[in-house]
Amino acid sequence: xxxxxxxxxxxxxxxxxxxxxxxxxxxxxxxxxxxxxxxxxxxxxxxxxxxxxxxxxxxxxxxxxxxxxxxxxxxxxxxxxxxxxxxxxxxxxxxxxxxxxxxxxxxxxxxxxxxxxxxxxxxxxxxxxxxxxxxxxxxxxxxxxxxxxxxxxxxxxxxxxxxxxxxxxxxxxxxxxxxxxxxxxxxxxxxxxxxxxxxxxxxxxxxxxxxxxxxxxxxxxxxxxxxxxxxxxxxxxxxxxxxxxxxxxxxxxxxxxxxxxxxxxxxxxxxxxxxxxxxxxxxxxxxxxxxxxxxxxxxxxxxxxxxxxxxxxxxxxxxxxxxxxxxxxxxxxxxxxxxxxxxxxxxxxxxxxxxxxxxxxxxx
Numbered sequence: 001x002x003x004x005x006x007x008x009x010x011x012x013x014x015x016x017x018x019x020x021x022x023x024x025x026x027x028x029x030x031x032x033x034x035x036x037x038x039x040x041x042x043x044x045x046x047x048x049x050x051x052x053x054x055x056x057x058x059x060x061x062x063x064x065x066x067x068x069x070x071x072x073x074x075x076x077x078x079x080x081x082x083x084x085x086x087x088x089x090x091x092x093x094x095x096x097x098x099x100x101x102x103x104x105x106x107x108x109x110x111x112x113x114x115x116x117x118x119x120x121x122x123x124x125x126x127x128x129x130x131x132x133x134x135x136x137x138x139x140x141x142x143x144x145x146x147x148x149x150x151x152x153x154x155x156x157x158x159x160x161x162x163x164x165x166x167x168x169x170x171x172x173x174x175x176x177x178x179x180x181x182x183x184x185x186x187x188x189x190x191x192x193x194x195x196x197x198x199x200x201x202x203x204x205x206x207x208x209x210x211x212x213x214x215x216x217x218x219x220x221x222x223x224x225x226x227x228x229x230x231x232x233x234x235x236x237x238x239x240x241x242x243x244x245x246x247x248x249x250x251x252x253x254x255x256x257x258x259x260x261x262x263x264x265x266x267x268x269x270x271x272x273x274x275x276x277x278x279x280x281x282x283x284x285x286x287x288x289x290x291x292x293x294x295x296x297x298x299x300x301x302x303x304x305x306x307x308x309x310x311x312x313x314x315x316x317x318x319x320x321x322x323x324x325x326x327x328x329x330x331x332x333x334x335x336x337x338x339x340x341x342x343x344x345x346x347x348x349x350x351x352x353x354x355x356x357x358x359x360x361x362x363x364x
Contacts (some may be wrong), residue, residue: 032123032191033200034137035095036060039075047156049335054154058113060120064186065139065178072118076247087145087230088209090177093117094124097172102168105160114157117174121191126172127204131199139183144197146230147207148173152332154345159281163330164342168211175203176230197225206233215240268308274339285343297342305329305342312320 038058044051055077066073070089074324077084091123093115102110112120119137126147133144139234150164160166167173199222209219210233220241290296305323309330335339 011101014096015068030123032121032193033118034121034122034185034187034191036112036187037065037185038111038118038120039156041074041076045156048333048337048341050317050333051224052153052156053350054153054156056116056151056157058116058118060112060187062187064138064184066182067138067142067185068182069179070184070198073078075118087131087178087232088176089179090118091116091148091174092119092121092141092177093174094126094172095120095122096125097174098172100170100172105158107181110158115174116151116157119185123191126175126207127202129175129203130197130198130208131198131203131223131226131322132181134197135177136193136194138185139181140179140185141183141194142177142180143180143228144203145176145178146233147175147203149232150330155332160283160332161285161341162283164330164332165343165344171208172201173207173214178228180228195328198229201226210236210240215244217241217244220244268306271340279343283343285331285335285341287342288342289338296338297320299331301338305331 038060040055040058042053042055043051043057045057046052055075058075062075067090069086071077071084072090081179095112097115098110098120102108128142131144131146135142148167150168151166152161154167155163165246202225205219206223206229209215209223219345220237223237224230225242229237269315270290273286273292274289275287279285329342329344332343333338334341
């Protein structure tokens, strides 16, 4: 019994030291466990006048589930390019992040599975979990492989189009497991840490290394030393490292994708805003179509557009000289609509402008 309690304390309880108002150091501990197992199969839903096939609407199950190499029994993915596979077999999200988003979004209706996760867990914060960490849950063993890839479909599930960008910006992406040993899992199972990943890079560290504007060479080299990192993210970091060594400092070569399709266009292309909708008090979505009427390049979940707005338009002052404001926005619309769709959050002292803009092909 004593040995069992030592194992529980060492491996299934996360403790942090905090100082109270009197300067006394206290320890706050939480048991790491699975609160909910969530699954779904692909379905078609109506969204913005388009048919979208998705498995984002996960529902809790009240039975034990077999975790297999590629997925959980009874679960499926609609888009096997952006989701699923050995390195993305199980998506994990934290109950603490649900509590956080309920405050930030002022929502009391968020339920487990709504972020598309298979495991809703207590503990395992993105800032603490490292790529390559291994855990035992039930009779299965899992390994952390990568952060979540941003996808517009989580915006459909939550009714918040800018949610993919918020997950990155607020450093709460969640992460994927691959299944090292198949086994049964269920709600209430304790999570036992078995080993730590090489290099000690957290989920947040790796996520920011790809999606932020800074890609330090030492960070890329460190990430590429992690054998557990998924092949897709290894490819992205290799592209960024090659670009950095070549002196390229603009764009994000890591988001181009391993398919290396031909460029859709060179430089920036002029687009017009076909429709603008107020999604919330401070978020407006823009539907963009090319000014030349040409075809649009296909895109994948998580890809971004580089949007360039002339200084005179972005400031609202036509007397200003040339120059431009360039911003990156995540695509949040379905394929095949004949347009690109982005969501823009208005900052406290910012300005949202409807007008003409140019878009770079680098993200395509």
